[in-house]
Amino acid sequence: MSDNQIPFLFDIPTVSQLTDKIKNILEQNFIDILVEGETSNVNQSRNGHYYFTLKDSGASLPCVIWRSTAQRLDINLTDGQQIVVGGDIQVYAPHGRYQMIVSLVQQAGIGKLQQAFEKLKAKLKAEGLFEDHHKKSLPKFPERIGVVTSATGAAFQDIRSTLEKRWPLATVKLYHASVQGVNAAPEIVKGIEYFNSQRNVDVVIIGRGGGSLEDLWPFNEEAVARAVFTSEIPIISAVGHEVDFSISDFVADARAATPTQAAVVAVPDINEIRFLVEDYSKRLEMNTVGAIQLYKEKVANIAKSHALLAVKQKMESARARILTLDQNLKHRTDTLLRNHKEKLTGYQHVLDKKNPNGPLEKGFARIWQEDKWIRTSASFADNKDFDMEWNDGKKKIKRH
Incomplete structure (x- = not known):
């Protein structure tokens, strides 16, 4: 301190003291609060704790969900989810930073979800994920059909009953996944990845029954969209709403308005196939009988024609000539044999005379x-x- 500097007349806090004051103010005034945002940098530690950032266009908030809370909430977070979290603000003094200790997680409200939908839709469209040339053809006669949906929901029962009526030849394999809430998107992704790793189905149906935008939101998650896009197995998106499209509808190889319609899209109708086979059989029989009759008539006409009569006459003439030649050949053969026999007899007499x-x-x-x-x-x-x-x-x- 220089000689001319006036000394402070009050106490100056240390960094720890200042941080303690900030900690007390924040932790006393920001208890049991709610905040909405998009998840990013989600990381689950070996101990089972979740560390992530909740952000919007202007700011970000570090968050922690302890393992016991995650187990109680049965939570499974991924990047890009629009959620509302509840909890307390805590200041971690050694790092001089504050974070939110999360005790509640819910899906975000419809307004924010709609904004997130339009933003993600524009992003994925710009990347080309909706282009038709990326879409795979569905198999005409699938033998194995995978379904990613809730085992307890009506959607799977509708799909299974429709498949049993339309195409009982197929085997249906279910991968259970939650279809609403913050856990749904990661489980749907795992279901798609499971069928792709096992290669045990010919086509996959993902979906659920109807509901609000919040209920249907997992099918608007970026993680689900990219899993659908990278799938090597054709995917039918069947999110139960007639008018609106979900992000998975845009990316999938085929879209169905309801789970029942997805089953109709996935397989042919066995009754139609039977009628088609019967129709082809009748047409084949008719064509065969008609062809036979046609060729019979052609043969009959040819048999009556002058050309065939000329051919017959030539054949008869040739047959007569062959008969004459055969008789001549036989006569000459008999004569030659007789002559040779007489010569051999003469030779035998000579030999007998000369025999010692x-x-x-x-x-x-x-x-x-x-x-x-x-x-x-x-x-x-x-x-x-x-x-x-x-x-x-x-x-x-x-x-x-």
């Missing part, structure tokens, strides 16, 4: 020496054994 066994029968003999027939004296060896062959056998002659 014939002279033996007349008393002649043959001399064999070393298994050779000795025909001349020059071929005979005087000093070797030989065999004498008569008609009745051989005799060996040994030379000494």
